[in-house]
Amino acid sequence: MTTSTHRPELHLTAEIGVLNxxxxxxLDGSDWHLFHQFQTKLDQPARWAHVIAEHTPFxxxxxxxxxxxxxxxxxxxxxxxxxxxAGAHLYFTSVTDAGTTIQLARLNNLLESMTEVDEExxxxxxxxxxxxxxxxxxxxxxxxxxxxxxxxxLTEEDRSGGHEGWLMLALTGPVETPTMVVLTSPxxxxxxxxxxxxxxxxxxxxxxxxxxxxxxxxxxDEVDEEIRDILLVxxxxxxxxxxxxxxxxxxxxxxxxxxxxxxxxxxxxxxxxRNTNITPGTLADPERxxxxxxxxxxxxxxxxxxxxxxxxxxxxxxxxxxxxPRVVTLQGGVLYQTPTAGLIDxxxxxxxxxxxxxxxxxxxxxxxxxxxxxxxxRPAARISHHGDSVVLDRSMNPHHKGxxxxxxxxxxxxxxxxxxxxxxxxxxxxxxxxxxxLSSRVYFDGGASGFMVSTAGDAELRRSYERRSRxxxxxxxxxxxxxxxxxxDLWAEDEDVWGEDDxxxxxxxx
Numbered sequence: 195m196t197t198s199t200h201r202p203e204l205h206l207t208a209e210i211g212v213l214n215x216x217x218x219x220x221l222d223g224s225d226w227h228l229f230h231q232f233q234t235k236l237d238q239p240a241r242w243a244h245v246i247a248e249h250t251p252f253x254x255x256x257x258x259x260x261x262x263x264x265x266x267x268x269x270x271x272x273x274x275x276x277x278x279x280a281g282a283h284l285y286f287t288s289v290t291d292a293g294t295t296i297q298l299a300r301l302n303n304l305l306e307s308m309t310e311v312d313e314e315x316x317x318x319x320x321x322x323x324x325x326x327x328x329x330x331x332x333x334x335x336x337x338x339x340x341x342x343x344x345x346x347x348l349t350e351e352d353r354s355g356g357h358e359g360w361l362m363l364a365l366t367g368p369v370e371t372p373t374m375v376v377l378t379s380p381x382x383x384x385x386x387x388x389x390x391x392x393x394x395x396x397x398x399x400x401x402x403x404x405x406x407x408x409x410x411x412x413x414x415d416e417v418d419e420e421i422r423d424i425l426l427v428x429x430x431x432x433x434x435x436x437x438x439x440x441x442x443x444x445x446x447x448x449x450x451x452x453x454x455x456x457x458x459x460x461x462x463x464x465x466x467x468r469n470t471n472i473t474p475g476t477l478a479d480p481e482r483x484x485x486x487x488x489x490x491x492x493x494x495x496x497x498x499x500x501x502x503x504x505x506x507x508x509x510x511x512x513x514x515x516x517x518x519p520r521v522v523t524l525q526g527g528v529l530y531q532t533p534t535a536g537l538i539d540x541x542x543x544x545x546x547x548x549x550x551x552x553x554x555x556x557x558x559x560x561x562x563x564x565x566x567x568x569x570x571x572r573p574a575a576r577i578s579h580h581g582d583s584v585v586l587d588r589s590m591n592p593h594h595k596g597x598x599x600x601x602x603x604x605x606x607x608x609x610x611x612x613x614x615x616x617x618x619x620x621x622x623x624x625x626x627x628x629x630x631x632l633s634s635r636v637y638f639d640g641g642a643s644g645f646m647v648s649t650a651g652d653a654e655l656r657r658s659y660e661r662r663s664r665x666x667x668x669x670x671x672x673x674x675x676x677x678x679x680x681x682x683d684l685w686a687e688d689e690d691v692w693g694e695d696d697x698x699x700x701x702x703x704x
Contacts, residue, residue, distance in 0.1 A: 199509075199510055199618065199641075200505060200506040200509065200510055200618055200619040200637060201506065201510060201512065201618050201619075202515055202547070202617040202618030202619065202620045203544045203545060203546070203547055203617060203618060204252040204253075204518065204537070204540050204541070204544060204547055204617045205492070205515045205516060205517065205518060205617055205618070205620050206228065206230070206245065206254050206515060206516040207512055207514070207515040207516075208230075208232045208243070208512055208513075208514070209256070209512070210234060210511050210512055211232055211233050211234040211235060211238075211511075211512065211513075212232060212233045212236065212501045212507075212512070212513045212514060213230055213231070213232045213491075213512075213513065213514040213515060213516070214230070214231035214232055214233065214240050214271075214272075214491075214514070215230065215231050215272050215466045215491045216228065216229075216230045216231075216272070216466065216468040216489055216490070216491060216516055217229040217230050217231055217242055217272045217273055217274075217275070217286070217468070218272075218273060218274045218275030218284070218285075218468060218471070219275065219468060219469070219470040219471070219487070219489060219519075220275045220276070220277060220282055220304075220470070220471050220472070220473065221470055221471070221472045221473070221476055221487070222277070222304055222472075222473040222476060223473070223475075223476055224248060224249045225246060225247070225248055225304070225308070226246060226247040226248075226251045226519075227244065227245075227246055227275070227282070227304060227307075228244075228245050228246070228247070228251070228254065228489075228516075229242050229243065229244050229245075229260065229275055229284065230242070230243055230245070230516065231243075231270070231271060231272055234316060236501060236502060239262075239263045239267075239268060239269040239270075240263075240269045240270060240271065241259055241261060241262040241263065241270060241316075242259060242260045242261035242262070242270060242284070242286065243256070243257075243259050243260075244256075244257040244258065244259065244260045244307065244319065245257060246307075246308050249536070250534065250535070250536030250537075250539075250540060251518075251519045251534060252518075252536065252537065252540040253540070255308075256311070257307050257308060257311050257319065258307065258310075258311055258312055258317045258318060258319035258320075259316055259317065259318050259319065260284060260299065260301060260307075260318065260319050260322045261284060261286055261299055261318075261322065261324075262316070262318055264324075266290055266291075267288055267289065267290055268289045268290060268291070269289045270286050270287065270288055270289070271286065271287040271289060271294075271339065271340070272286070272287065272340060272407070272466070272468075273285040273286035273287055273296070273340070273341045273342075274341050274342050274343040274344075274362075274471070275471060276343050276344075276345075276360070276382060276471050277471065277472070277473040277474060278300060278301075278382065280302070280303050280304065280305070281300060281301045281302045281303050281304055281307075281321070282300075282301045282304060283298060283299075283300060283301075283343070283382050283383075284298065284299040284300070284301060284322070285297075285298055285328075285341040285343050285362075286298075286299065286341075287338075287339040287340060287341070288327075293331075293336065293337040294337045294338065294339040295327045295329070295331070295337075295338060295339075296327070296328060296329045296338045296339065296341045296364060297324070297325070297326055297327050297328060298324075298325040298326065298328045298382075298383060299322050299323065299324045299325060300322070300323050300325060301319065301321055301322050302321040302322070302323065303321055304473075306321055307319055307321055325383065328383060328384070328385055329341075329362075329364070329377065329385050329387070335366045335367075335373075335375060335387060336366060336367070337366055337367060337368075338364050338365070338366050338375075339364065339365050339366075340364055340365045340406065340407055340408065341362050341363070341364045342362065342363045342364070342408055342409045342410060342469070343360055343361070343362045343382065343471075344360070344361050344410055344411075344412075344469070344471065345357040345359075345360060345361070345471075346358055346359040346360050346361040346378060346379075347361075353412075353420075353421045353443075358380075359378060359379055359380045359381070360378065360379045360380075360381075360382045361376070361377075361378055361410070361444075362376070362377040362378070362379065362385060363375070363376060363377075363391070363408040363409065363410055363425075364377065364408070365406060365407075365408065369404070370404065371404065372404055372405070372406055373390050373391075374390065374391040374405070374408050375387060375388075375389065375390050375391060375447070376388045376389065376390075376391055376444070376446070376447040388446055388447040389446075389447040390447065391408075391447055391448075391449060392447060392448050392449070393448070393449050393450075393451055394442075394448060394449070394450045394451060395442075395450065395451040395452070395454075396451065396454055397440060397451055397454055397455060398440070398454030398455035398456075399427070399429070399440075399454075399455050400429060403429050403430065403431060404429070404430040405427050405428070405429055405430075406427070406428050406429075406430055407426075407427065407428040407466050407467075408425065408426070408427055409425075409426040409427075409467060409468060409469050410423055410424065410425055410426065410444065410469070411423075411424045411426065411469045411486045411488075411522070412424070412483050412486075413483050413484075413485070413486060413522070413523065413524035414483040414484055414524065415524045415525065415526065415527065416523065416524065416525045416526075417525055417526040417527075418526075421483050422441050422442065422443065422452065422524060422527070423441075423442055423443050423444045423449070424439050424440070424441055424486075424524065424529065425439060425440045425441075425442070425444075425449060426438075426439050426458065426467050426469070426488075427439070427440070427455075428465055428466055428467075428496070430496065430497065432498075433495075433498070434462075434494045434495065434496075435465040435466070435494060435495070435496035435497070436457060436465070437457070437458040437459060437464055437465050437466065437467050437490060438455050438456055438457045438458050439455070439456055439458050439529060440453065440454060440455050440456075441453035441524070441527045441529075452527055453527035453528070456528070456529075457602075458488075458490075458529070458531075458631075459490065459517075459531075459631045459632065459633050460586075460600055460601065460602035460630060460631070460632045461494075461586055461600050461621075461622075461623070461631070461632035461633035461634040462494050462586070462588070462597065462600050462633075462634040462635065463492045463493055463494040463633055463634050463635045464490045464491070464492060464494065464517060464631075464633040465490060465491050465493060465494060465496045466490055466491045466496065467488050467489070467490040468488065468489055468490070469486060469487075469488060470486065470487040470488070470489070470519070484523070485521050485522060485523050486521075486522045487519050487520065487521060487522065487534065488519070488520050488522050488531070489516055489517055489518075489519045489520070490516065490517045490633070491514065491516060491517070492514065492515050492516065492517050492620060492633055492634075492635055493514050493635070499513075499514070501513035501514070505593060505619075505637050506619060506637075515618075515620060515635075517620075517622065517633050518533055518534070518537070518615065518617075518622060519533075519534050520532065520533065520534070520628075520631070521533070521534050521535075528605070528629060530627055530628040530629055531624065531628040531631050532613075532624060532627070532628040533613070533615065533622075533624065537549070537615070538661055541615075541661050541662070541663060542661065542663060542664055543663070543664070544617070544663045545663055546618075546641055546642070546663060547615070547616065547617040547618075547662075547663060548615075548616045548617075548642060548644075548645075548660065548661065548662045548663075549613065549614065549615050549616070549660070549661040549662075550564060550612075550613070550614045550645045550647075550658065550659070550660050550661075551611070551612065551613040551614070551658065551659055551661075552564075552611065552612050552647070552655055552656075552657065552658035552659070553609065553610070553611050553655075553656050553657045553658070554579065554610045554611070554612075554649075554653060554654060554655045554656055555610060555653065555654045555656060556579055556580065556581035556610040556653040556654075557581060557651070557652050557653070558581060558582070559651045559652065560580070560581060560649070560650060560651035560652045560653030560654075561578055561579065561580050561649065561650040561651055561653055562578070562579040562610070562612065562647075562648075562649055562653050562655060563576060563577070563578045563579075563647070563648045563649070563650065564576070564577045564578075564612065564614060564645055564646070564647050565645065565646040565647075565648075566614070566616055566621065566636070566638070566642055566644075566645060567642065567643045567644050567645070567646060568591075568638045568639045568640055568641070568642065568643060569638065569639055569640015569641050569642075569643050570639065570640060570643075571643060571644075573590055573646070574588070574590070574591045574636060574637075574638050574639070574642070575587065575588045575591060575621055575634070575636045576588075576590065577612065577614055577621075577623055577632075579610060579612055579625065581604070581610060581653075582603065582604055582606060583601055583602060583603055583604055584601070584602050584604060584612070584623065584625040584626075584630055584632065585599050585600065585601045585602075586599065586600040586601075586621070586623055586632045586634055587599045587600075588634060588636050591636060591637065592639075593636075593637040593639075594636065594637070600632050600634060602625065602630035602631075602632055603630070604625060604626050604629060604630055605626065605629055608626040608627060608629055609626055609627060610626065611625065611626055611627060612624070612625055613625075614645070616642045619635050619636060619637050619638065620633070620634075620635060620636070621633070621634050621635075621636045644660075645660060
């Protein structure tokens with residue numbers, strides 16, 4: 195039986211304190227630079243931390259912090275990170291008694307930020323220089339915040355060509371009724387307001403609920419061969435935040451919708467998605483729009499969160515974590531999300547993370563059910579695939595008693611497949627090749643000890659595989675003599691399911 199804590203091993207958490215939200219991600223070659231907001235204590239203002247991971251985004255090393263409130267600032271909030279020479283531009287929201295402004299700081303050298311780390315906690319990186327406020331307010335537009343910055347088009351007509359300048363999405367106005375705006379800049383520092391974001395065609399967005407945290411990515415649609423803009427937004431509801439996306443084309447400050455709002459993740463706990471920017475040379479130009487990488491906050495409460503009520507805070511002194519980074523592709527106006535490569539190796543090297551994947555035939559009325567068991571062998575979460583929908587239920591768990599089920603619709607004709615990742619107090623589900631994802635926090639008493647699989651109706655499980663850490667198998671078979679059993683034998687047959695490149699077999703996820 196595992197004795198792991200609530201803290202996940204492969205998901206990013208704060209060592210102590212509260213992780214508020216991701217701020218920005220920058221991929222530099224094979225180095226992942228992730229910046230996030232956090233509070234060392236509940237009564238301390240939020241600041242920006244900086245962590246790095248080499249090659250795969252599962253094992254993070256702490257760097258010096260990059261931004262902290264200065265005199266007159268109440269807090270610093272989320273923004274965006276872009277490449278700038280050998281370093282990076284850090285766009286952030288500064289909060290004072292007078293309101294909010296978008297400001298810029300410059301991290302001079304990414305390599306030095308990785309190697310010159312002070313052992314004292316909460317040290318600000320000496321290579322960070324604040325530039326100051328970059329978007330002036332006017333009588334009509336004020337309280338700028340939540341900047342997302344991406345490279346601009348060379349021309350709006352040539353969407354497959356090169357890039358020139360920068361594009362920013364941001365919010366203005368009252369918190370209760372925010373307005374999304376579009377800005378452009380030739381150098382990432384001097385910004386011009388194009389105007390409020392308007393839409394052509396129905397959006398599917400609610401008319402009476404705040405829409406916040408705008409982000410934009412661009413992807414090549416594998417079906418019609420066009421490059422589309424994907425607008426990521428978060429809807430602030432009373433009890434839960436919902437992250438979703440619209441597909442279309444952004445021309446100036448007008449977004450021409452081709453696919454209306456669709457939820458990005460249907461679980462209990464996924465919000466505030468962030469895009470990943472890249473440094474020049476990281477990807478060849480023809481590959482730039484084949485895929486993107488997203489990450490979100492695994493906390494469905496968002497702004498209404500109460501960290502002191504989290505079990506992880508009460509028992510271990512930390513709250514919140516980020517989702518696993520997801521590779522995102524566009525097919526027929528629909529986003530597909532799958533785990534990044536290297537995850538299976540990372541699970542093998544962990545102490546207690548686990549994965550289950552399966553391929554099934556599930557006709558109408560059939561069901562594939564996977565129970566995730568706690569340390570005592572009791573179901574603590576249940577994932578059910580019904581062919582046309584997938585459900586994540588944690589209500590049988592005493593820590594989540596009475597919670598509603600999370601349910602995602604599936605596309606008829608897709609392969610009936612599931613991949614489930616369990617890591618500490620996180621569960622992430624990828625259904626039918628990633629056409630639907632469900633991310634939820636689940637507390638397992640005694641840790642997650644295994645999976646129990648069953649079928650109902652005419653459902654048939656054609657193929658399945660469970661992956662756990664080497665430590666798990668070593669403990670399970672410790673009573674056997676080495677001459678009778680080798681752990682490596684258990685892994686020899688993995689290649690036909692997971693593939694030699696550590697990615698999940700295409701037949702199981704597409």
